[in-house]
Amino acid sequence: MHEKTIAELAAALQAREVSSVELTEHYLRRIETLDDALNGYITVTAEQALEAARAADEARAQGRAGPLTGVPVAHKDIFCTEGVRTSCGSRMLDNFVAPYDAGVVERFKAAGCPVLGKTNMDEFAMGSSNETSYYGPVKNPWDTERVPGGSSGGSAAVVAARLAPGATGTDTGGSIRQPAALTGITGLKPTYGRVSRWGMVAFASSLDQGGPMARTAEDCALLLNVMAGFDRRDSTSLERPGEDFTTALDRPVKGLRVGLPKPFFGEGMAPAVARVLEEAIDHYRGLGVEFREVDLPNAGLAVPAYYVVAPAECSSNLARFDGVRYGYRCEDPRDLLDLYTRSRGEGFGAEVQRRIMVGTYALSAGYFDAYYLKAQKIRRLIADDFARAFQEVDVLLGPTTPDTAFRLGEKTDDPVSMYLSDIYTIAVNLAGLPGMSLPAGLADGLPVGMQLIGNYFDEARLLGMAHQYQMGTEWHRMAPGGFN
Amino acid sequence: MSLSRDEVEKIAHLARLAVRPEDLEGYARELSGILAFVEQMDAADTEGVTPMAHPVEASQRLRPDEPDEPDRRDRFQAIAPSVEAGLYLVPRVIE
Amino acid sequence: MQWETVIGLEIHAQLATRSKIFSGASTAYGAAPNTQACAVDLGLPGVLPVLNEGAVRMAVKLGLAIGADIAPRSVFARKNYFYPDLPKGYQISQYELPVVSHGRLEIELEDGQGKTVGITRAHLEEDAGKSLHEDFHGMTGIDLNRAGTPLLEIVSEPDLRSAREAVAYMKKLHSLVRYLGICDGNMQEGSFRCDANVSVRPRGSDTFGTRTEIKNLNSFRFVERAIDYEVERQIDVLEGGGTVVQETRLFDPDQGETRPMRSKEEANDYRYFPDPDLLPLDLDAAFIEKVRATLPELPDEKKQRFMEQYGLSAYDAGVLTASREMADYFEAVAEACQGPAKTAANWVMGELSAALNKDGLDIGDSPVTAEALGGLLRRIHDNTISGKIAKDVFEAMWAGEGDADTVIEAKGLKQITDTGAIEQVIDEVMRDHPQQLEQYRSGKDKLFGFFVGQVMKRTGGKANPAQVNELLKGKL
Known part of the structure; x- marks a missing residue:
């Protein structure tokens, strides 16, 4: 049953071939037996999931079922879930039972999707390997000696390992696309403002965006239909008419103009990844896609600019974790300063503290212009680069990551080398554009992701282009050994 | 930009992070490495460029002035580390 | 230096x-x-x-x-x-x-x-x-x-x-x-x-x-x-x-x-930066004009108008427009009293302010409404009561004994304007004070005030002072 995609499960539910309770029980059993090897879930919410599954079956019996009613999903533990611990992968929130649902969580509830649990993640979404989680690293199901990527590594791993048909993730600098690529699944980061940030614990507010992670583009479209939409509680949420992201899935890609960004095909990319991309490009050529090279002259500055903007915003966003109103509080504080510094020093892990310090420094008197302001100007240059490119082409195509999944511990001692694993994904966040990753092949037995980047609000086109590829290829059907 | 131990200490204090003295050196090295990396930005000519604080061009939406939040103190304080008489308690604040 | x-x-x-x-x-x-x-x-x-x-x-x-x-x-x-x-x-x-x-x-x-x-x-x-x-x-x-x-x-x-x-x-x-x-x-x-x-x-x-x-x-x-x-x-x-x-x-x-x-x-370093959770606040001319349309008359404009419309001094107009509540109260009194605005101004700045002060009340909480005070002043203007009696009536109104007419009626404070009645009291006073009458008639003019006082006393202050003066002059 778990080999089915969301679209197939929805059809099976609708045909009454399976009930939501049966489906949910099946996934809970798989989690029970297989997740120890992965550490993909921080919290499994079996009881609530089954209760929701029963409600979904009842709704279906009464003819009140929507397209995804009864299909179980998992949420990244960054989304607040009422009555359920929302840890954000941090000791700081280990005891935090959220008193409200995130906007995204509400939408899945309303859609009738049982929630299997909360997935592991890099602490406060800061990391590219899922090794900064307070709950221990997530293992890549393709090779449990390797990382699944991050920060949505738990969601990626459980979807890849068929421990959930689909999951939510968040992407601040690549945190949906990079783990999707490293685990061989499909993930989409929507246009900034598409998906409500209400109840999504903030890392870098101007970059964070929630999105779907599933095995196929079609599934991502179905999940995005649930997730996307205006939320008046989020000032940066976009007021747009409702959109069905599945409408362009069957549109032929013939004549589509696709740009290959020069800086994405440089020396940073591993040869094996380059080979896989060549084949994917050839496949698209066969479907009538027209390729041309485009330049993004400032793309090389994206990672440096990001590592100013994101830490700056995070240093402020994470100031609320002070041991006063919720979350971790140190033992026996001597005085107020001690309460603050120890609660935060003990509650946050090293990478989070590093980023808070970098951000604090970048915003401090005397350095603001050289760091923060400079980075925001570069951000504009990067956005302008994309705008120029999209005057010539409809979509950009390139690698998602420079290489396949690296070994656990391989990059933990060198923050900058870790940061560079997001070299192809970060510019998209700085500009606020939609981007997605889909599996395009294997290199030495490990998945390779292909990234598609669209113009603002062009998610449907991206999903359609990905779907057309998946109609003619089998990469998205690959399952890691031991989890098939 | 290379950071000294003292500077790290100052930043850690601004950010209210307790850093053990033996960790200062390590942080100084890592933070200096990160700053050296981000200083690649200096290569770009940003003369006259308008900083971009938001990825989308839009204006702030306004909320009608209507109270619509119920009292949920009990729920919120159930997850608080220390409360008494409806107040959050902290070590004595001196003004 | x-x-x-x-x-x-x-x-x-x-x-x-x-x-x-x-x-x-x-x-x-x-x-x-x-x-x-x-x-x-x-x-x-x-x-x-x-x-x-x-x-x-x-x-x-x-x-x-x-x-x-x-x-x-x-x-x-x-x-x-x-x-x-x-x-x-x-x-x-x-x-x-x-x-x-x-x-x-x-x-x-x-x-x-x-x-x-x-x-x-x-x-x-x-x-x-x-x-x-x-x-x-x-x-x-x-x-x-x-x-x-x-x-x-x-x-x-x-x-x-x-x-x-x-x-x-x-x-x-x-x-x-x-x-x-x-x-x-x-x-x-x-x-x-x-x-x-x-x-x-x-x-x-x-x-x-x-x-x-x-x-x-x-x-x-x-x-x-x-x-x-x-x-x-x-x-x-x-x-x-x-x-x-x-x-x-x-x-x-x-x-x-x-x-x-x-x-x-400790020196603070506030690290200001634009809040990424909020977008820029853009206000167009239409929004601003809509707000402008809701602007009330401002203190300086109101003061000027009070001077022109009510003939008040700059000082009085300034005091009365110091707060919008006071200005509104005054205007309501001035309208209700159907007499000179100056009297209204004097009462608002005098008796009313003193009473408010004494009880520590804001003008909005005054037990005597502007309409009620206007009603009291109306009774001064139409000679029902004297200004002096009005102060007693005001006190009773302040104490919650009803509006001006109720108090005047209940306490029988209505001014005596009947010539016959006043003459009768004058005759009694003259009869009871033969010595003073003698002295007055022999040139001691100052005693006129004594007789006025006696008449007012016997009428409980209710006799119309102007009539008392006139009638006394004739009789004495």
Whole structure:
């Protein structure tokens, strides 16, 4: 049953071939037996999931079922879930039972999707390997000696390992696309403002965006239909008419103009990844896609600019974790300063503290212009680069990551080398554009992701282009050994 | 930009992070490495460029002035580390 | 040496919105601790701010009333610092681009001269919560009901030259925000409070001395006392060969002195940057014009009109327009009394104000409504009662004994205007005081007053004084 995609499960539910309770029980059993090897879930919410599954079956019996009613999903533990611990992968929130649902969580509830649990993640979404989680690293199901990527590594791993048909993730600098690529699944980061940030614990507010992670583009479209939409509680949420992201899935890609960004095909990319991309490009050529090279002259500055903007915003966003109103509080504080510094020093892990310090420094008197302001100007240059490119082409195509999944511990001692694993994904966040990753092949037995980047609000086109590829290829059907 | 131990200490204090003295050196090295990396930005000519604080061009939406939040103190304080008489308690604040 | 004082005020006016600036929690004063602090006010993880339209309108209203520029685009920034009453670890405040800038306010000095005080800017921000220092086992209690209440911080130019000027400016602004209905002005509850930047310099110098900031002054008297103290302190320091330290100080009203604030000693680095959770606030001409249409008559305009329409002196018009409530009350009395407005003015400024003062009431809480007072004055004008009796009637009305006619009727205070009745009393008085009558008739004119007094006494003050005079003259 778990080999089915969301679209197939929805059809099976609708045909009454399976009930939501049966489906949910099946996934809970798989989690029970297989997740120890992965550490993909921080919290499994079996009881609530089954209760929701029963409600979904009842709704279906009464003819009140929507397209995804009864299909179980998992949420990244960054989304607040009422009555359920929302840890954000941090000791700081280990005891935090959220008193409200995130906007995204509400939408899945309303859609009738049982929630299997909360997935592991890099602490406060800061990391590219899922090794900064307070709950221990997530293992890549393709090779449990390797990382699944991050920060949505738990969601990626459980979807890849068929421990959930689909999951939510968040992407601040690549945190949906990079783990999707490293685990061989499909993930989409929507246009900034598409998906409500209400109840999504903030890392870098101007970059964070929630999105779907599933095995196929079609599934991502179905999940995005649930997730996307205006939320008046989020000032940066976009007021747009409702959109069905599945409408362009069957549109032929013939004549589509696709740009290959020069800086994405440089020396940073591993040869094996380059080979896989060549084949994917050839496949698209066969479907009538027209390729041309485009330049993004400032793309090389994206990672440096990001590592100013994101830490700056995070240093402020994470100031609320002070041991006063919720979350971790140190033992026996001597005085107020001690309460603050120890609660935060003990509650946050090293990478989070590093980023808070970098951000604090970048915003401090005397350095603001050289760091923060400079980075925001570069951000504009990067956005302008994309705008120029999209005057010539409809979509950009390139690698998602420079290489396949690296070994656990391989990059933990060198923050900058870790940061560079997001070299192809970060510019998209700085500009606020939609981007997605889909599996395009294997290199030495490990998945390779292909990234598609669209113009603002062009998610449907991206999903359609990905779907057309998946109609003619089998990469998205690959399952890691031991989890098939 | 290379950071000294003292500077790290100052930043850690601004950010209210307790850093053990033996960790200062390590942080100084890592933070200096990160700053050296981000200083690649200096290569770009940003003369006259308008900083971009938001990825989308839009204006702030306004909320009608209507109270619509119920009292949920009990729920919120159930997850608080220390409360008494409806107040959050902290070590004595001196003004 | 001759010293000159230089003062600039930062006034925080709590805006009279019903809900908070970035959340839907109520702003009502006096609720049990933390019952009006919602998830946004508490800075729970994942919550987001959305700007209150009412707060924006009120800020624009003030901007228009002080002839200021309204920014077509203003930006909210984060001011980062740690304090237990600041739940998010930052305060959302307008920093580089405030919504209001370049305004001015006319004040009147004691010598009657006018002075224009520049207003640098007025910006929107959120208030913090409150720290309660009563003993909770040596801990401080935090109440976040006030957190997120909208504030308009109104920053003056360093144009003020004495504590009295500062108070005059503050009073004028206080009156203005209440006229505009954007702030209840309740200083005890902290709705209108002031930080004073004070420095001194040798008279004639054109550079500023080092300033200190006195925080959280919440009464006019404290502002005056704190500034006077601080000016003297700074002069003492300078004349003693010392230098003034730039610092934040608190005023201790019990000791009548200012002292450095301990918690603010360390140099703050607020790390301002644009709040990424909020978009730029764009106000178009249509929005501004809609707000302009809601502006009430402003104090200066009203004063001018009172002088012209009611023939009042500048002084009377000034007193009566000091608050919108007083002005409205006066106008209602003037209309209801159907007589000269001057009488209405005298009564409002005299009897009524005295009674309010005595009972510590605001004019809005007066037990005698404007219509009721107008009714009383009507009875003076139509000679039903004398002005003197009216005071007794007013007292009875104040005590809740009913309207003027009811009191006059119940107490039989109606003026005696019947000539026959007055003559009868005069005859009795003449009969009972033959000696005084003799003396008067032999030229002692002063005794006329004695006879008037006796007649008034016997009529319980109800005889019409003019008639008494006339009839007495004839009889005597």
